[in-house]
Amino acid sequence: xxxxxxxxxxxxxxxxxxxxxxxxxxxxxxxxxxxxxxxxxxxxxxxxxxxxxxxxxxxxxxxxxxxxxxxxxxxxxxxxxxxxxxxxxxxxxxxxxxxxxxxxxxxxxxxxxxxxxxxxxxxxxxxxxxxxxxxxxxxxxxxxxxxxxxxxxxxxxxxxxxxxxxxxxxxxxxxxxxxxxxxxxxxxxxxxxxxxxxxxxxxxxxxxxxxxxxxxxxxxxxxxxxxxxxxxxxxxxxxxxxxxxxxxxxxxxxxxxxxxxxxxxxxxxxxxxxxxxxxxxxxxxxxxxxxxxxxxxxxxxxxxxxxxxxxxxxxxxxxxxxxxxxxxxxxxxxxxxxxxxxxxxxxxxxxxxxxxxxxxxxxxxxxxxxxxxxxxxxxxxxxxxxxxxxxxxxxxxxxxxxxxxxxxxxxxxxxxxxxxxxxxxxxxxxxxxxxxxxxxxxxxxxxxxxxxxxxxxxxxxxxxxxxxxxxxxxxxxxxxxxxxxxxxxxxxxxxxxxxxxxxxxxxxxxxxxxxxxxxxxxxxxxxxxxxxxxxxxxxxxxxxxxxxxxxxxxxxxxxxxxxxxx
Amino acid sequence: xxxxxxxxxxxxxxxxxxxxxxxxxxxxxxxxxxxxxxxxxxxxxxxxxxxxxxxxxxxxxxxxxxxxxxxxxxxxxxxxxxxxxxxxxxxxxxxxxxxxxxxxxxxxxxxxxxxxxxxxxxxxxxxxxxxxxxxxxxxxxxxxxxxxxxxxxxxxxxxxxxxxxxxxxxxxxxxxxxxx
Numbered sequence: 001x002x003x004x005x006x007x008x009x010x011x012x013x014x015x016x017x018x019x020x021x022x023x024x025x026x027x028x029x030x031x032x033x034x035x036x037x038x039x040x041x042x043x044x045x046x047x048x049x050x051x052x053x054x055x056x057x058x059x060x061x062x063x064x065x066x067x068x069x070x071x072x073x074x075x076x077x078x079x080x081x082x083x084x085x086x087x088x089x090x091x092x093x094x095x096x097x098x099x100x101x102x103x104x105x106x107x108x109x110x111x112x113x114x115x116x117x118x119x120x121x122x123x124x125x126x127x128x129x130x131x132x133x134x135x136x137x138x139x140x141x142x143x144x145x146x147x148x149x150x151x152x153x154x155x156x157x158x159x160x161x162x163x164x165x166x167x168x169x170x171x172x173x174x175x176x177x178x179x180x181x182x183x184x185x186x187x188x189x190x191x192x193x194x195x196x197x198x199x200x201x202x203x204x205x206x207x208x209x210x211x212x213x214x215x216x217x218x219x220x221x222x223x224x225x226x227x228x229x230x231x232x233x234x235x236x237x238x239x240x241x242x243x244x245x246x247x248x249x250x251x252x253x254x255x256x257x258x259x260x261x262x263x264x265x266x267x268x269x270x271x272x273x274x275x276x277x278x279x280x281x282x283x284x285x286x287x288x289x290x291x292x293x294x295x296x297x298x299x300x301x302x303x304x305x306x307x308x309x310x311x312x313x314x315x316x317x318x319x320x321x322x323x324x325x326x327x328x329x330x331x332x333x334x335x336x337x338x339x340x341x342x343x344x345x346x347x348x349x350x351x352x353x354x355x356x357x358x359x360x361x362x363x364x365x366x367x368x369x370x371x372x373x374x375x376x377x378x379x380x381x382x383x384x385x386x387x388x389x390x391x392x393x394x395x396x397x398x399x400x401x402x403x404x405x406x407x408x409x410x411x412x413x414x415x416x417x418x419x420x421x422x423x424x425x426x427x428x429x430x431x432x433x434x435x436x437x438x439x440x441x442x443x444x445x446x447x448x449x450x451x452x453x454x455x456x457x458x459x460x461x462x463x464x465x466x467x468x469x470x471x472x473x474x475x476x477x478x479x480x481x482x483x484x485x486x487x488x489x490x491x492x493x494x495x496x497x498x499x500x501x502x503x504x505x506x507x508x509x510x511x512x513x514x515x516x517x518x519x520x521x522x523x524x525x526x527x528x529x530x531x532x533x534x535x536x537x538x539x540x541x542x543x544x545x546x547x548x549x550x551x552x553x554x555x556x557x558x559x560x561x562x563x564x565x566x
Numbered sequence: 567x568x569x570x571x572x573x574x575x576x577x578x579x580x581x582x583x584x585x586x587x588x589x590x591x592x593x594x595x596x597x598x599x600x601x602x603x604x605x606x607x608x609x610x611x612x613x614x615x616x617x618x619x620x621x622x623x624x625x626x627x628x629x630x631x632x633x634x635x636x637x638x639x640x641x642x643x644x645x646x647x648x649x650x651x652x653x654x655x656x657x658x659x660x661x662x663x664x665x666x667x668x669x670x671x672x673x674x675x676x677x678x679x680x681x682x683x684x685x686x687x688x689x690x691x692x693x694x695x696x697x698x699x700x701x702x703x704x705x706x707x708x709x710x711x712x713x714x715x716x717x718x719x720x721x722x723x724x725x726x727x728x729x730x731x732x733x734x735x736x737x738x739x740x741x742x743x744x745x746x
Contacts, residue, residue, distance in 0.1 A: 049732060051721040054644065056712075061651035184739040228734045355741045358734035398714025399707065401697035403624045403690050408632075411718065412728055414743055 004030040004259070005561065007281050007296040009266055009311065012113025014530045014546040015302030016244025016252070017156065021554035022300070023257035027561065030294055031249075032264040032283060034303075035109030038086075038116065038245060044235030045082040057081050067091045074104040074495050078117060078233050086110065086117050086233075096438050098453035104494035105306060105450065111262065112245035113304065114497065115543075117233060120209045120241050120362045121387065122162050123540035124153050128171045128373065133536050136381060139334070139429045140506040142535045143516035146173070152548040159251075160242040160547070161218055163226075164207035172368040172540070178213040180205035181360050186348045186390035186417040190365070190478045197477035201370045206363040206387065209242035209544075221250050228358035241361070261294075263287050265445050268315040269299060269324055269526070277525045277566070278324070284445045298525045298557050298566055302550070305335070305531040306435055306450055309502035312513075313437050314447065325503075325520040330513050332436055334429040334501040335454050336537040341490040342464040343422040344471035346480025348390065355392055355414040364389030367421065367474075369539050371466075380463040381428065384539050386471065388421030419480060423467035426539040428459055429501055433493070454493040464488045498542050500534035518553040525566040529553045606643030608655065613662055614639055615678050620665070621713045623689045631722035633713060641716040661705025668692055 005027035008018045015031060022029045050057075057080040064072045064079075067089040072079050079087055086108045097103050108114055127146045134141040150173070157176040165180040183191065183205055191203035210226040211218055223239040223246060232241050239246035252258040263286035270280040270293060280295035301308040309332040315324035323331050371383035392414045400410060433455065437448035468488050475483050506512025509521030518533050520526040529550035531542060560566045605611045621633035621642075633639075646655055666677060672688035673680035680688065693710070696703035717723040724730040 049721070050719045050724045050730065053719070055649040056645065056715050056719055058645075058649050060649050061654060065651070181737050182739045187739075228737045229732070353743050355743055357738040357741050358736055360737050360739075398711040401694055403693050404626055404686065405628050408625050408628060408727065411714065 002279075002295040002297050004028050004294065004296040006030070006298045006300060006557070007032060007294055008300045008302055009281060010034075010113060010302035010304060010307070010530065011111055011244055011249060011260065012302065012304065012530075013115040013118070013244060013543045014550040015300070016112065016115065016248030017547040017550040018300045018302055018527075018529055018554045019252040019258060020159075020248040021551045022558060023252040023255040025555065025558035026255075026257065027558060028257050029252065029259070030296065031252075031258065031260045032266065032281060032294070033109075033111055033113075033260065033262045034265045034286065034307075035111070035113075035262065036286075037260075037262045038111040038235075040235060040237060040239075040245065043085065044237055046229070046231040046234040046237055048082055048234070053080070053082050055081065059084050070104065071106055074106045074492070075497075080233070083117075083233050086235075093443065094441075095450040095452065096441060098451065101453055101455055102492050103452035103454050104492045104497075105452070105499075106494065106497050107304065111260075112243050112249065115243040116235060116245060118243075118497075118543060119541075120232065121366070121541040122157075122160075122164075122175065122207050122209045122544040123366075123368075123385075124173045124175060125149075125538050125540055125545055126171050126173050128369075129536065129538035129540075132382065132538075133429075138381075138536075140504070140508070140511050140535060143505055143507045143512075148516070149545075149548050149552065152552040153544070156544065156547045156551050158215070159217065160209055160247060160544075161211040161214065161223075162207055162544075163205075163210050163212045165205050167202060167204050169202065169368060171373055175207060175544075177207075178211060181208075181210075181212070181364070183364065184356060184390050184417075185354050186351050186419060187365050189348060189350070190390060190419055190474075193478040194367070194474050198370070198474065200373065201367060201474070203365050203367055206366045206389075208362045210361055211240045218247075221247055223247065226361060228360060230359035230361045232361050265447065266303065266311050267291065267445075267447060269301075269311060270295075271315065271317045271319065271324055271523065273317065273319045276319075276523060278523055284447075286445065289445065297561060298527065300550075300554070300557070301526070301528040301532070302530045305499035305502045308528055308530055308532045309435055310437065310448070310450055312503065320522070325513055325522040325526055327509060327522050328511055328513055330431070330504060330511065332502050333431040333434045334504050335433045335435055335452075335493075335499065336427045336429055336501040336534065337494050338424045338496040338498045338537060338539060338541075339427050339456060339460045339464060339490055339493075340422055340424055340496060342384075342425075342468035342471060342485075342488050343420065344468065344475055344483060344485040345418055345420040346475040346478070346483035348417045348419055348478065348480055351392075351417045352414060354417075360389075363387050364391075365421070371463075378463075378466065380459050380466060382426040382459070382463070382539065384423040384425035384463060384467050386421040386423055386467075388419065390417050390419040392416070393418050419475060419478070421471050421474070423464060423471065424496065424539055424541070425460065425463050425467060426537050427493075428457055429504070429536060430457060435502060452494075456490055456493065460490065461488075464490055498531070498537070500531040500537050500542060503528050503532035504535045505533045506535060517556045518549055519556070524560075525557075527553050527557055606640065606647075608646035608650075609639070609643050612666075613659070614643065616662060616666055617642060617713075619678055619685065620669075620689065620709075621717075623686055624693075624710060624713055625717050625723075630727040633717050636717060636720035636722040638713055638716045638720075641720065642712055645712060645716065657705060658709065661709055665692075665706055665709070 367386035
């Protein structure tokens with residue numbers, strides 16, 4: 001008799017959705033979270049005023065050097081004294097890189113994982129993306145198409161809440177929207193110019209997981225509309241932006257079917273060769289080092305793309321000497337992220353008598369992919385979208401000339417409007433880009449360290465060079481002055497925090513880890529629905545897709561349990 | 567449509583700053599820089615005096631509090647003590663020493679004793695040089711950044727001058743302002 005119907009490993013973006021769907025189907029679910037519990041009333045810091053955050057909210061420089069060198073190097077904008085508890089200490093959670101490579105593994109270990117710290121941009125994939133590998137003969141084909149996932153996008157979006165505008169773009173399908181954050185006047189001017197000069201390009205409001213017209217279901221979970229404070233990196237006491245702590249975990253909890261255990265670091269998944277089923281999860285208590293095993297009928301891995309692959313690789317058996325469900329030898333391979341490093345800024349005149357009210361969260365505009373929409377018409381494959389916005393320069397943090405009254409007031413009064421856009425491009429999968437278990441180094445709980453070996457390919461470099469030129473051309477078309485485009489400098493792999501692909505789905509167990517239901521080819525009661533399953537990266541922010549696939553897989557697994565198949 | 571003046575006053579009223587505006591008045595007297603020679607946790611007494619004088623010149627009291635009113639020098643003393651690494655502390659101390667030497671030389675007397683007009687003129691000239699010509703003055707630019715950020719991180723600077731609102735509650739992408 002198993003302890004639970006299902007175990008979900010990880011409580012973040014996808015784990016929360018898996019837990020919600022499984023518990024709402026009446027299954028008894030254990031969620032294992034490797035980090036400590038986050039209690040919003042205690043741990044969110046979004047209600048602190050600027051004067052309640054000493055030292056400009058900066059983490060002491062020597063503390064950064066000792067404990068956060070990699071995390072801070074990757075996301076300095078997000079790691080503050082008031083938020084550092086949401087990020088791991090590199091001193092406690094090290095990793096290794098193969099010689100000649102670099103990797104940013106940026107993360108937090110606690111309830112809800114990175115869904116607390118994400119930037120909340122949410123975009124659907126389309127058949128342009130699901131069919132890309134097959135059209136180009138690259139890697140392997142996705143085993144599903146847009147029609148398979150569309151109903152699950154609808155279901156997830158209705159639950160989580162997304163602000164955005166219906167645009168009718170086939171390559172960026174509309175979501176179930178709540179009202180968008182309206183563009184500023186300068187952004188509207190950019191939109192008019194770009195869409196006039198480049199008919200295949202669109203400038204639209206960023207689609208973000210913020211409530212702007214909360215539904216009754218969302219209100220019933222204690223969620224309310226965004227208060228436009230832009231304190232999102234500190235948590236949100238209004239539960240206005242989506243996180244699993246703000247939405248999916250409470251929804252799971254109210255079913256009465258959820259059990260959560262914190263500080264539970266997975267050592268391995270136990271496999272029964274006779275039944276060809278996984279039977280349980282062996283964990284180490286992060287505080288006491290005590291080990292124990294939880295059993296269940298079905299296991300969902302939602303530990304994140306890197307961690308889920310590591311758990312599989314750590315779970316060796318006679319049947320799977322190279323790691324659980326790794327007959328294909330694809331576990332840990334094909335590691336992808338999005339790639340940035342092509343940015344441009346410029347100034348738009350004519351809006352000096354305009355300002356804004358409120359602090360809009362998470363970006364203003366999105367320029368969806370326009371490259372290679374109808375065949376291969378660019379010198380690179382796939383494409384990129386731009387994220388950005390236009391704001392009055394306003395408070396320049398003192399980095400403008402002048403002293404006295406004029407200098408003081410220059411920080412408050414409306415002035416020039418600056419537009420900035422930056423590309424997020426698709427990284428092509430490559431089996432040589434991988435994470436493996438370090439052969440000798442282990443963490444303080446005895447688990448092997450992650451060893452990264454990831455490099456960008458020629459396509460990423462070529463694409464970003466073209467993106468930089470495009471960015472300048474669009475700002476020129478809008479009549480911007482003082483246009484600046486820094487030399488293209490690709491972000492480190494992992495820096496966009498969109499890790500994908502380490503247990504890709506496909507049609508053939510010889511070349512993929514999962515089938516189209518996120519179910520392991522090799523082990524039918526094992527599902528992986530974090531970013532691991534992504535067969536290609538597309539260029540859209542992926543969290544929404546993780547959640548849609550999680551909901552779909554969870555309901556499929558529940559069907560199989562009901563049918564007595566697993 | 568609001569005038570720029572109405573816009574500012576409206577925001578001040580909306581965050582409860584009217585009393586302060588009234589107390590300061592439109593033509594509040596300039597605060598005469600004093601030279602508080604009490605050392606801080608990081609700054610020596612002389613350094614504290616220089617930081618106080620320079621911060622007052624950069625962000626004077628107007629209709630809203632100035633750097634002296636909100637104790638920017640004390641804020642920076644804490645910043646250097648609790649945030650800055652030993653390397654940053656050394657660099658900042660060296661930047662202050664250079665700043666003192668440059669300003670003393672410009673006014674011909676110890677800078678803290680310079681008349682207000684002469685002090686303003688000397689610092690304005692140095693500031694212009696730092697931002698337009700002399701790339702070696704990174705230490706001053708960084709110091710000025712800290713002064714400004716510290717000022718706006720205080721309640722007086724944030725609420726009364728910058729019009730920071732804790733709970734906007736709505737997004738208006740297009741607020742008209744016309745010069746008064």
